[in-house]
Amino acid sequence: MRQQRQAQLKELEHLLAFFDENGDGMISAAELRTFLNSVGEEDVSAEEAEAMIKSMNARSDGLLPLDQLVARLEEEAATMADSVGEEAERDLREAFRVYENDGEGCITPTSLKRMLSRLGMPMEMDQCRTMICRFDINGDGVLCFDEFKFMMQMMP
Template sequence: MATEGSKPCVYLQDMEEVKKVFARFDANGDGMISGDELSGVLKALGSDTSPEEVARMMAEIDTDKDGCINIDEFADFCKNDDSVDGGAKELKEAFDLYDQDHNGRISATELHQILNRLGQNCTIQDCTRMITSVDANGDGYVCFEEFKKMMGNK
């Protein structure tokens, strides 16, 4: 089980962030993420993940094999950094979900679309401020390098 003092994962900085993301996946609020809920979030992000791939993901994360992902399994998955590439592949996949036009940059519009699909009530101005806060080179977009730095920061 992840604790507040555990090493942060590439994507989520602390247990509070893990809980927030978990709650987004747990659409019915029962404390468990089902395969249908996982599939729903992936669809909202624009992924056309096959049922077989969702089943593989569920099998990988659901360590107690009860058919659902609980908060502890989710937190363990988030902090798992045993991957050979240090999570770079997963980070690139996450970036690609936001980069809707696949031009290598995330715009405020793309961020706005994804966050709204995920049920976040935010304006384009909010998204512009978020982009500006991590836009190191000042071009108005978040490139993969900036995204990596943002996801790795405490």
């Protein structure tokens, strides 16, 4: 994962260097504007680009070192990834609540059987126990949220 992230950062550096028209290792507001417009941002005005450069602690000459821009973009990407991760976690918790047994905090063979029947996939109790057993890491006969999360990650 770390190597992949480093490769992505290198790729971003190369991409941004392409927009550094004079090759000085600094990004001007005009160069930032060209970059943002090329990656699909709606038409960014010159004033907006200048404000962005200033907000990223540009030097007094209004130029932003390329590595500082890369670091800022990396921070924003990480924040977005965290946000997506949090949303996925919320979705999993919601799905877990659907299957759990009346707020007990776990999925039992009975609650699994009941929910699968409601979904039009009736199963025998032994089949439900077998499904739970497959992902029941601590061996207590039920699935806690972490076990459910692991199960969902393992399923295609």
